Amino acid sequence: MRILAFMLIAISGLSLSEPATAQQEPPYWASIDEPEARMRTGPSTEYPTMWIYKREKLPVKILARYKAWRKIEDHEGTQGWMHARLLSASHTGLVLATSGKPVAMRALPSGSAKIVWMAEPGVVGSLTQCEKGWCLFDVTGRRGYISTDDVWGDEPLK
Known part of the structure; x- marks a missing residue:
């Protein structure tokens, strides 16, 4: 019984909601993984959209992480926040x-x-x-x- 309880505690500590690449520490490279992706002024849908990207596979720098959000920088130096589900670890x-x-x-x-x-x-x-x-x-x-x-x-x- 004690072993079963230990196994449940160990398994519950694993996070299966994010891919392994999402655990990488910034800064690192990623790319936009959707045909349309919104960059926001802060890490939430409550923040206004500052830019809408319509270039799938566009490379971005990941500068910071906050929960499921990533602070990114594009090739022009524009910085903002994008949800992690809109990004891929593909190096482009x-x-x-x-x-x-x-x-x-x-x-x-x-x-x-x-x-x-x-x-x-x-x-x-x-x-x-x-x-x-x-x-x-x-x-x-x-x-x-x-x-x-x-x-x-x-x-x-x-």
Whole structure:
């Protein structure tokens, strides 16, 4: 009986309502996981909406946590609160519009490697293998290495 009581106490202490990635300590990267997501001035639906995002997979920085809410920052530096259910742990990047021209995606992580695709400013894709100034960038199956100077969502945050 004592063992059963201990097991029930141990199980009741587990939180199954949030994914494991939600337990990560800020700052960390996430992405918007819905076609429409509201950024609010505070961590509750009682606070006014300050921005409505209509870009699924858009990368955001998670700066703080309060219950089921996350304080985020977007690529323009705008900060506000978004409910955790609107976010994903997927690591994505946004092609920057620094030059206003398409950005090269290369076959290898080198500025002299063959260009395999061109990505327009504002394009969002998955980021992996980020090292030495390059990330593997995947936009709906079109993959290539992109310079970290041309994408937002890759810099170390800790």
